[in-house]
Amino acid sequence: MAVIAIVGAGMMGSALSFPASENGHEVRLVGTPLDRQIIDHAIITGEHLTLKRRLPPSVQYYEIEQLEDTLSGANVLISGVSSFGVDWFSQLVIPLLPVGLPVLSVTKGMMNADGGALMTYPAYYTEQHPGKSLCINSIGGPCTSYELADHDQTEVCFCGEDIVILRKLRALMETTYYHISLSTDVIGVECAVAIKNAYALGVTLAIGLSERREGAGCKEHYNSQAALFAQSIREMSRFLNLVGGGGDNIVWAAGDLYVTVFGGRTRKIGILLGRGLSYDQAIAELRGITLESVVITKRMAQALRTRIQSGTANEHDFPLILHIDDVISKGYDVNISWDRFRQG
Amino acid sequence: MAVIAIVGAGMMGSALSFPASENGHEVRLVGTPLDRQIIDHAIITGEHLTLKRRLPPSVQYYEIEQLEDTLSGANVLISGVSSFGVDWFSQLVIPLLPVGLPVLSVTKGMMNADGGALMTYPAYYTEQHPGKSLCINSIGGPCTSYELADHDQTEVCFCGEDIVILRKLRALMETTYYHISLSTDVIGVECAVAIKNAYALGVTLAIGLSERREGAGCKEHYNSQAALFAQSIREMSRFLNLVGGGGDNIVWAAGDLYVTVFGGRTRKIGILLGRGLSYDQAIAELRGITLESVVITKRMAQALRTRIQSGTANEHDFPLILHIDDVISKGYDVNISWDRFRQG
Numbered sequence: 001m002a003v004i005a006i007v008g009a010g011m012m013g014s015a016l017s018f019p020a021s022e023n024g025h026e027v028r029l030v031g032t033p034l035d036r037q038i039i040d041h042a043i044i045t046g047e048h049l050t051l052k053r054r055l056p057p058s059v060q061y062y063e064i065e066q067l068e069d070t071l072s073g074a075n076v077l078i079s080g081v082s083s084f085g086v087d088w089f090s091q092l093v094i095p096l097l098p099v100g101l102p103v104l105s106v107t108k109g110m111m112n113a114d115g116g117a118l119m120t121y122p123a124y125y126t127e128q129h130p131g132k133s134l135c136i137n138s139i140g141g142p143c144t145s146y147e148l149a150d151h152d153q154t155e156v157c158f159c160g161e162d163i164v165i166l167r168k169l170r171a172l173m174e175t176t177y178y179h180i181s182l183s184t185d186v187i188g189v190e191c192a193v194a195i196k197n198a199y200a201l202g203v204t205l206a207i208g209l210s211e212r213r214e215g216a217g218c219k220e221h222y223n224s225q226a227a228l229f230a231q232s233i234r235e236m237s238r239f240l241n242l243v244g245g246g247g248d249n250i251v252w253a254a255g256d257l258y259v260t261v262f263g264g265r266t267r268k269i270g271i272l273l274g275r276g277l278s279y280d281q282a283i284a285e286l287r288g289i290t291l292e293s294v295v296i297t298k299r300m301a302q303a304l305r306t307r308i309q310s311g312t313a314n315e316h317d318f319p320l321i322l323h324i325d326d327v328i329s330k331g332y333d334v335n336i337s338w339d340r341f342r343q344g
Numbered sequence: 345m346a347v348i349a350i351v352g353a354g355m356m357g358s359a360l361s362f363p364a365s366e367n368g369h370e371v372r373l374v375g376t377p378l379d380r381q382i383i384d385h386a387i388i389t390g391e392h393l394t395l396k397r398r399l400p401p402s403v404q405y406y407e408i409e410q411l412e413d414t415l416s417g418a419n420v421l422i423s424g425v426s427s428f429g430v431d432w433f434s435q436l437v438i439p440l441l442p443v444g445l446p447v448l449s450v451t452k453g454m455m456n457a458d459g460g461a462l463m464t465y466p467a468y469y470t471e472q473h474p475g476k477s478l479c480i481n482s483i484g485g486p487c488t489s490y491e492l493a494d495h496d497q498t499e500v501c502f503c504g505e506d507i508v509i510l511r512k513l514r515a516l517m518e519t520t521y522y523h524i525s526l527s528t529d530v531i532g533v534e535c536a537v538a539i540k541n542a543y544a545l546g547v548t549l550a551i552g553l554s555e556r557r558e559g560a561g562c563k564e565h566y567n568s569q570a571a572l573f574a575q576s577i578r579e580m581s582r583f584l585n586l587v588g589g590g591g592d593n594i595v596w597a598a599g600d601l602y603v604t605v606f607g608g609r610t611r612k613i614g615i616l617l618g619r620g621l622s623y624d625q626a627i628a629e630l631r632g633i634t635l636e637s638v639v640i641t642k643r644m645a646q647a648l649r650t651r652i653q654s655g656t657a658n659e660h661d662f663p664l665i666l667h668i669d670d671v672i673s674k675g676y677d678v679n680i681s682w683d684r685f686r687q688g
Contacts, residue, residue: 155682157687157688166688179571179682210496221496223497226603227523252574254573258569258574262566341499342525344507344526
């Protein structure tokens with residue numbers, strides 16, 4: 001059996017303690033400085049504060065000050081930080097990693113790079129630590145933490161550069177309910193699961209637009225959602241192609257889009273914007289929380305606008321995402337150009 | 345302005361009277377022998393019995409006996425029959441068509457042909473009338489009739505062999521809410537929008553499986569639905585490739601899958617089967633109605649099994665649809681092989 005350290009005791013990192021523990025591994029769950037309440041509460045009660053589940057009894061809890069101890073003897077480190085914790089992880093955790101320790105990251109998102117490129121977080125970590133040999137792998141695919149903790153059937157994809165390492169990670173983590181595909185197309189998988197957040201916001205605009213006409217909480221309308229869903233698939237396929245990711249990754253983008261449309265704050269902000277609130281008003285309703293969907297929309301749009309200017313992308317191929325960015329970044333009212341989705 | 349005859353006064357055929365009338369065309373709505381009540385009711389009240397909407401006031405209503413008169417001077421004939429009316433349409437309507445009259449068909453589905461091939465309905469009509477010059481075009485894409493009648497934003501695809509005819513049809517029918525893409529990839533579009541019905545049944549099995557554990561009407565679970573949605577995209581892409589349809593048609597399949605998961609009898613039977621009812625029990629709950637999703641599942645599986653036997657398809661590429669067919673055709677209990685969806 002292996003020793004698996006999870007750094008970041010948020011919901012997804014913590015939910016991964018279920019398959020890891022149930023496979024008989026020693027799980028060391030290490031809170032970030034933001035997770036102290038979660039760790040303290042779990043030590044006393046065995047329960048996770050935000051996941052609202054009892055974690056497996058064998059999980060061991062640590063504060064961030066104990067990080068070096070928890071890394072001693074670890075066979076793999078799972079990074080449970082969100083995209084807002086990437087720099088913290090890079091600056092404070094990566095320098096402590098033993099040489100060769102494989103990392104498995106749940107963080108979804110991409111960073112802007114020169115010339116309209118987008119960079120994966122694994123590539124960013126590697127760039128930040130030029131002298132260090134890193135082995136960063138990532139988890140993509142449609143998986144909500146609650147349902148993983150509840151042992152619902154779940155299909156994800158582990159991606160990384162070394163298929164041998166990926167197979168070892170799968171052997172450690174796969175269970176009868178947590179099914180793991182493998183891919184060495186890191187840019188493809190990472191891009192697919194990052195940009196789907198932007199498009200989930202896009203699809204849910206249609207719900208808000210219906211509510212604008214018929215009042216909040218009205219019956220859902222599906223033709224318009226499906227039109228946005230179809231256009232999302234089109235634009236995501238084109239964008240995957242632009243960044244050099246394989247077209248088959250549209251499967252991860254579509255599956256993840258499907259699950260993201262149904263819940264959480266991305267759905268909420270999409271509905272609010274569709275209903276007619278300005279971006280500032282919508283964010284105020286969400287109490288100022290910055291959303292990953294908003295971050296990736298801006299980054300994707302920035303990358304696209306750079307490419308459009310240099311002639312390496314066509315704005316007519318991305319009317320939906322560019323409009324979502326106009327709504328978010330320039331305060332535009334939602335006004336979908338449905339006829340621009342037409343083909344042929 | 346043109347004269348548009350709609351044969352088949354079901355919900356979708358009748359809903360198309362909205363864009364057609366609003367573009368100023370003369371609309372002649374002709375009931376099939378099954379539509380007498382609908383036509384009689386509409387003549388008296390102006391309302392459509394099953395669509396439960398007042399149709400545009402300029403629509404003219406006809407019984408099937410008046411078919412020849414309504415075709416006189418018509419510029420296009422819209423076929424509003426379901427897949428169960430295909431043979432009726434072929435035998436009774438097509439012989440009456442004036443030479444060169446373009447047909448626009450709403451019928452979704454495919455027929456089995458030799459060697460594991462599937463045939464579109466336009467190809468079937470042409471085969472049935474070897475001496476007659478036909479111009480059959482079809483409508484694909486995510487569109488529920490209620491929402492079209494309510495002027496919701498809707499994106500569909502008209503497909504046919506002649507792009508010039510398709511452009512004319514679009515010019516007749518496009519409105520500010522009914523947006524029309526065009527494609528000459530008939531097999532691709534027709535296959536995409538037919539097989540999505542089978543996979544909508546597949547995705548909704550997950551809802552029933554949750555209800556089997558937690559009771560009917562329990563909270564929806566999304567990881568498992570998303571896993572089936574992603575596998576549906578995989579299998580639909582592979583199947584499009586098998587039948588020679590372009591890969592970009594996955595957009596129509598995915599958009600239409602998204603809308604079909606949410607409603608109607610396909611969702612209902614998927615949930616009942618997932619819950620543990622046998623196919624016979626589920627059909628009994630649905631009062632014996634034959635569903636298009638069931639028909640296309642059987643046809644697709646039959647085509648695949650023929651190809652698997654002849655070595656031109658691999659059963660490992662289609663575990664989901666073959667299992668759905670086992671449930672329907674052999675009375676198997678639903679038992680998803682989640683691990684067979686794994687890649688890499």
